[in-house]
Amino acid sequence: EVQLVEAGGGLVQPGRSLRLSCTASGITFGDYGTSWVRQAPGKGLEWVGFIRSKTYGGTTEYDASVKGRFSISRDESNSIAYLEMNSLKTEDTAVYYCTRTRGMVRGGVINYNALDVWGQGTTVIVSS
Amino acid sequence: IQLTQSPSSLSASVGDRVTITCRASQGISSFLAWYQQKPGKAPKLLIYAASTLESGVPSRFSGSGSGTDFTLTISSLQPEDFATYYCQQLNSYPFTFGGGTKVEIK
Numbered sequence: 001e002v003q004l005v006e007a008g009g010g011l012v013q014p015g016r017s018l019r020l021s022c023t024a025s026g027i028t029f030g031d032y033g034t035s036w037v038r039q040a041p042g043k044g045l046e047w048v049g050f051i052r053s054k055t056y057g058g059t060t061e062y063d064a065s066v067k068g069r070f071s072i073s074r075d076e077s078n079s080i081a082y083l084e085m086n087s088l089k090t091e092d093t094a095v096y097y098c099t100r101t102r103g104m105v106r107g108g109v110i111n112y113n114a115l116d117v118w119g120q121g122t123t124v125i126v127s128s
Numbered sequence: 129i130q131l132t133q134s135p136s137s138l139s140a141s142v143g144d145r146v147t148i149t150c151r152a153s154q155g156i157s158s159f160l161a162w163y164q165q166k167p168g169k170a171p172k173l174l175i176y177a178a179s180t181l182e183s184g185v186p187s188r189f190s191g192s193g194s195g196t197d198f199t200l201t202i203s204s205l206q207p208e209d210f211a212t213y214y215c216q217q218l219n220s221y222p223f224t225f226g227g228g229t230k231v232e233i234k
């Protein structure tokens with residue numbers, strides 16, 4: 001069974017750090033990218049950032065709201081992705097989902113087209 | 129790229145045909161996906177590449193459009209379809225989502 005399981009959420013004070021993990025099973029981890037998406041209480045979905053698979057350089061992209069504070073990485077050998085969150089703000093309070101990012105290769109270039117597998121989410125509360 | 133969904137909510141009955149619109153602030157070709165989210169659950173992929181049905185998704189769901197204007201249609205609303213629907217563009221970073229459309233029971 002294809003599965004993503006997030007962990008590491010909790011209550012943290014503003015300005016502090018937290019690291020979330022996302023463990024994949026039943027997936028050929030290295031073939032796909034990983035995105036993180038968050039959802040503040042009662043609000044819509046917000047894309048946080050993305051890491052390409054090692055095959056495509058392992059590089060990252062971030063939303064402007066988290067760029068410079070958040071960092072995404074992957075441990076390919078253990079099929080785990082991480083979201084390192086620093087200088088946390090109250091507005092970072094949300095459920096954080098990791099997702100498998102699927103794409104299609106054309107002419108040697110990959111175009112991502114869907115977040116096709118989602119974890120159950122982990123809750124981060126930033127409050128003093 | 130901003131995505132504007134309309135309406136933000138709607139009330140419909142079982143068996144109704146429902147159409148949700150997603151408009152992009154600039155052209156995104158066909159790099160658009162639709163997701164369904166039920167309360168307390170993770171979103172579920174319904175459609176990708178604007179019109180391709182994800183495996184296992186009922187055929188009453190369909191998507192169309194390209195460029196800036198897209199639609200998600202549910203041909204005959206079923207009880208399990210009452211949920212919130214989101215569009216997402218994957219043409220350029222950041223991969224933004226629309227604001228969501230909540231489909232409620234009339």
